[in-house]
Amino acid sequence: MTARKPTLVAGVDSSTQSTKVLVCNSETGEVVRQGRAAHPEGTEVHPDAWWVAYQQATAGGLLDDVVAMAVSGQQHGMVTLDETGDPVRPALLWNDTRSAAAARELVDELGGSDVWAKAVGSVPVASLTVTKLRWLAEHEPSNADRVSDVVLPHDWLTKRILEEGSPRRAELVTDRGDASGTGYWSPADETYRPDLLERAFGRSVGVPRVLGMTDPAGHTSTGVLVAAGTGDNMGAALGLGLAPGDVVVSLGTSGTVFAVHENPTADPSGFVAGFADATGRFLPLVCTLNAARVLSAGAKVLGTDLAGLDQLALRAAPGAGGLVLLPYLDGERTPSLPEATGTLGGLTRDNATPENLARAVVEGMLCGLADGLDALSRQGIQARRILLIGGAAQSEAVRSIAPTIFGGPVIVPEPGEYVALGAARQAAWSICAQNVKREPPEWLANGRSIVSPLPPGGKQEHIRDNYRTLFEAVHPK
16 A cells, blocks of 8 residues: 655745755654755845745755745844835844944833833844834935835745746735734734834835734745745744743854743843744743854864864863853843943953863853843743753753753753744644644654753852853943
8 A cells, every 4th residue: 555645844944144944744744855055144135145045945856745835034134125026225134233223212212111012022122123224214215215115034035935936926924923023013912013113214114914823925836835934933932842831042143042921021121022923822032142153252262163162161160260251242132232242251360271261151151041041030931941952052061051050951952943844834734724723733853852951069150140240340230
């Protein structure tokens, strides 16, 4: 008897650094094919580069027999379109900090951070789209005059996929998860705030229609269903199969700490962004600009590679002999210090060793994320499990040191492209929506996880105490 051929779905992760595509069995989530292509460096990228990378990643028949797909993309990026649907200028990405002053202006104009948090769940920082619109209006008025619509990176790539081979322009659509990172869509009210967009830009512009969780964005010219898609963090939550009580610490280009939550959050301190997720729940999230690249920078200073950094760090005692790093190498989003630089404190002749410097690099990166865990706790989110993902989670030193700073064991899932996997899971959900399935399909766990236990010495409070002391000295209130 011939085995039934599996239904295939695809998930696209259009991230800051690259495009990754997974083709999966729609029933089990098993990855059957995958592709990848790099993006240009920088914080300002023309959207066409994402399309070129998508074509390269899907070349050679990668999408053959795929019946549905979805795109999960980097959040917040500002893609401005003219009346013909073409980009007005290169997209400003989430990690472009030139709109920091605009963020401060917008907070003050509306009456403070508490008003913003209640309005859209987040307080504007340079990463959010709303601040980039203000920057564009003030610094490039001729380009601003040409803007007809503003979309996010995943919205643009979804549109481009739908238009390939078709003579018609696709409708501009998005989802609640990605829309919640713009600064002009309210997760609590499930609606746009055009007054905030107009305040930022000076006039109204078109925005994508927010689709329901299983609503299709459309079909390609070859008949493939394209689901709504979502933001990258929301995609990762889907790919990991997060449940309430699971907190993720992701160590990629950026560092993020997020959790699925049943209720919207509004943190007036601005530390926690009150996003929506892709399932009808919410995704309170803390994001730092500095994560994995702190390790690579530390390795460069020490004249070694990442494996060498690991070895050095593990030879030093917890606390690095009092040596402390504030890892704001690219400015910082959380806390909002876009003009900050890295600071090394507590240096003495006794602790001036390569081992202590390597340890301080790892501890400094993790302390910033531990502050994120604390911020989620203040919003009523208790961590039942801490999952450590991202490239830097494969560091032996990171896995060993994280429990001493977070105060408990961490689970390191097998390395995987969880953002793309989440997009594929959303695509599978979309094709079975006619069965009124209210939750994404249950997929088998992908691989094994490593549990990194809390060492016998327990939580090392002095590490975070030293970090806070240096922070308060360098960045007094």
